[in-house]
Amino acid sequence: MKIAVCVNHVPDTAAKINIGSDGKSIDLNGVTFVVNPYDEFAIEEALKTKEKFGGETVAISLGGDANKETLRKSLAMGIDNAVLLKDSNYRDSLSAAKALAEEIKAQGAELVFFGKQSVDYDNSVVGQLTAELLGYNCVSVVVSFVLDGNKIICEREIEGGKEVVETTLPAIVTAQKGLNEPRYASLKGIMAAKKKEIAEKKPADANNYVEVISMKKPPAKQAGRILGTDASAVPELVQLLRNEAKVI
Amino acid sequence: MANKILVFIEQRNGQIKKSSLEAARAAYDLSTKLSANVEAVTVGNEIDGLDKVGSYGVGKATHFKNGELESYSPSGYAELVAKFANENSFDILFFGNTSMGKDLAPRVAVKIDAGLAMDCVALNYEGNNIIATRPVYAGKALIDVKINSSKKIFTLRPNVFNPGAPSENKAEIAVMNVDSPNLSVKVTDIKKADGKLDVAEADIIVSGGRGLKGPENFHLVEELAEVLGAASGASRAAVDAGWRPHAEQVGQTGKTVSPTLYIALGISGAIQHLAGMRSSKYIVAINKDKDAPIFQVADYGIAGDLFEIVPALIEEIKKIKS
Ligand SMILES: Cc1cc2nc3c(=O)[nH]c(=O)nc-3n(C[C@H](O)[C@H](O)[C@H](O)COP(=O)(O)OP(=O)(O)OC[C@H]3O[C@@H](n4cnc5c(N)ncnc54)[C@H](O)[C@@H]3O)c2cc1C
Numbered sequence: 186m187k188i189a190v191c192v193n194h195v196p197d198t199a200a201k202i203n204i205g206s207d208g209k210s211i212d213l214n215g216v217t218f219v220v221n222p223y224d225e226f227a228i229e230e231a232l233k234t235k236e237k238f239g240g241e242t243v244a245i246s247l248g249g250d251a252n253k254e255t256l257r258k259s260l261a262m263g264i265d266n267a268v269l270l271k272d273s274n275y276r277d278s279l280s281a282a283k284a285l286a287e288e289i290k291a292q293g294a295e296l297v298f299f300g301k302q303s304v305d306y307d308n309s310v311v312g313q314l315t316a317e318l319l320g321y322n323c324v325s326v327v328v329s330f331v332l333d334g335n336k337i338i339c340e341r342e343i344e345g346g347k348e349v350v351e352t353t354l355p356a357i358v359t360a361q362k363g364l365n366e367p368r369y370a371s372l373k374g375i376m377a378a379k380k381k382e383i384a385e386k387k388p389a390d391a392n393n394y395v396e397v398i399s400m401k402k403p404p405a406k407q408a409g410r411i412l413g414t415d416a417s418a419v420p421e422l423v424q425l426l427r428n429e430a431k432v433i
Numbered sequence: 434m435a436n437k438i439l440v441f442i443e444q445r446n447g448q449i450k451k452s453s454l455e456a457a458r459a460a461y462d463l464s465t466k467l468s469a470n471v472e473a474v475t476v477g478n479e480i481d482g483l484d485k486v487g488s489y490g491v492g493k494a495t496h497f498k499n500g501e502l503e504s505y506s507p508s509g510y511a512e513l514v515a516k517f518a519n520e521n522s523f524d525i526l527f528f529g530n531t532s533m534g535k536d537l538a539p540r541v542a543v544k545i546d547a548g549l550a551m552d553c554v555a556l557n558y559e560g561n562n563i564i565a566t567r568p569v570y571a572g573k574a575l576i577d578v579k580i581n582s583s584k585k586i587f588t589l590r591p592n593v594f595n596p597g598a599p600s601e602n603k604a605e606i607a608v609m610n611v612d613s614p615n616l617s618v619k620v621t622d623i624k625k626a627d628g629k630l631d632v633a634e635a636d637i638i639v640s641g642g643r644g645l646k647g648p649e650n651f652h653l654v655e656e657l658a659e660v661l662g663a664a665s666g667a668s669r670a671a672v673d674a675g676w677r678p679h680a681e682q683v684g685q686t687g688k689t690v691s692p693t694l695y696i697a698l699g700i701s702g703a704i705q706h707l708a709g710m711r712s713s714k715y716i717v718a719i720n721k722d723k724d725a726p727i728f729q730v731a732d733y734g735i736a737g738d739l740f741e742i743v744p745a746l747i748e749e750i751k752k753i754k755s
Pocket residue numbers: 198199222641642643644645667668669670671682683684685686687688698699700701702703704705706709719720721722725737738739740
């Protein structure tokens with residue numbers, strides 16, 4: 186079986202975000218990029234599935250040359266092949282999904298892991314969009330995954346619990362934290378990854394439906410008042426919550 | 434051509450979600466500017482009081498009904514909602530940005546060929562355009578977006594849009610029985626986290642961090658949550674230590690929340706934690722380190738020992754509530 190995993194290259198969650206000079210995107214100065222945290226769970230699940238059932242794994246990333254770093258890391262963790270869909274222009278989620286869907290089809294992958302969300306634009310939709318474009322079944326926000334022949338049984342996280350979901354291949358599964366513990370790349374894996382070729386392809390041009398008009402910082406929250414240093418401040422706190430904030 | 438707006442009403446166990454009423458009202462507010470018509474669509478089996486969506490501005494609600502659709506089915510729901518929207522030429526769709534809405538909206542988007550703006554926190558109508566504001570980078574920035582395709586889908590962050598006071602109006606209901614829903618993706622069971630309120634849906638949240646020192650002390654978080662009718666949350670440090678389940682994690686890699694009141698106990702306020710809760714209306718921090726970054730976003734703080742302060746706080750609230 187061919188197993189694919191879609192990996193995004195995003196600013197580190199610890200990064201301070203400032204607005205770039207175009208007023209529509211972030212200032213990249215001093216921002217380090219990493220593998221999207223949820224995509225690490227996707228990579229791990231692809232590797233575990235291959236270890237169990239055999240097959241071949243491929244990591245796909247859409248973006249500029251910098252995304253090779255994330256593909257390299259995927260290879261170092263144990264993914265067999267990597268493809269960069271090279272386009273550093275802005276794409277909305279649907280345009281991104283169209284490019285990924287094309288490549289998944291070209292690869293003939295029947296099972297594809299995504300992260301549940303990119304921690305840049307926080308859309309949480311590319312996996313579902315891609316599945317819909319391909320006519321694949323899809324389960325999102327998955328915290329447990331079992332493959333049994335053609336059948337998939339997952340648990341997906343919902344408010345206050347989990348849904349047990351059943352479906353069949355071909356399918357896309359989007360990974361939530363809790364699905365597994367991503368492995369560290371071994372030294373051997375890192376060395377081997379350095380020698381591997383990353384295939385480059387040019388996806389069809391974006392046809393964006395969604396346009397970013399402007400980006401701004403959220404209104405600065407005024408630092409409030411420190412009411413005291415011990416329990417004697419409690420009555421004042423409760424009064425403020427009751428009378429000023431009117432929340433209790 | 435006049436716009437037609439469709440609001441997806443989410444039900445769980447036959448109960449309509451508050452976030453759907455918020456979406457209904459937001460849709461109605463927009464419709465008055467566009468002189469558009471607002472209808473609602475829902476999928477499920479028995480649904481309680483569906484006509485109350487009329488109190489939030491919806492004229493008519495169509496209910497696709499089948500026993501097997503009582504639980505969410507991504508394939509079944511998406512097919513029905515998309516077909517209904519296509520056949521009736523709805524061009525603007527609203528969903529709540531809940532776990533169901535986030536899953537369903539993109540599927541419908543492909544089926545009706547719509548652009549998507551997820552997790553909106555504001556909608557404005559300027560010069561014939563709907564401008565949606567949405568947080569990115571976990572709330573460290575906001576973007577304004579415009580959807581240029583003729584069909585548009587917006588999902589709205591729960592707890593942000595005010596549903597307003599309900600009117601006396603009742604919606605006209607059309608029940609459509611569904612013969613054989615598409616169950617290629619099917620929910621077979623729901624495992625509840627022992628009836629606890631989820632942080633993503635709560636109006637008040639009490640969260641605990643590493644400052645609680647161990648899982649045995651989280652009863653302080655839970656007791657304070659209980660007297661306030663709040664959900665309990667946690668920092669990642671508390672989750673990674675195995676003290677609390679991941680479902681309670683607030684922050685960039687947990688849940689993004691916007692409750693009316695957020696109380697942080699023994700949480701330092703790391704950038705990833707702040708990202709998930711800084712849009713709360715009121716923030717209270719209790720931390721023994723007066724320089725902890727959490728105080729920079731807190732409206733009210735007490736810079737002291739939580740083990741002394743929290744029990745006193747619980748007592749004081751009990752007193753005031755009785
Ligand atoms: C990729 C990535 C993603 C992350 N995502 C998240 C996320 O989603 N959510 C999240 O929360 N974190 C996240 N983090 C982790 C984050 O960086 C912090 O490590 C974490 O939030 C710290 O948790 P804490 O505040 O409970 O612990 P600490 O930072 O250790 O703070 C504990 C606080 O308790 C106070 N304290 C101690 N004893 C007492 C007492 N007796 N009374 C009062 N106060 C006391 C201390 O003064 C201190 O400020 C992420 C990190 C990374 C790298």
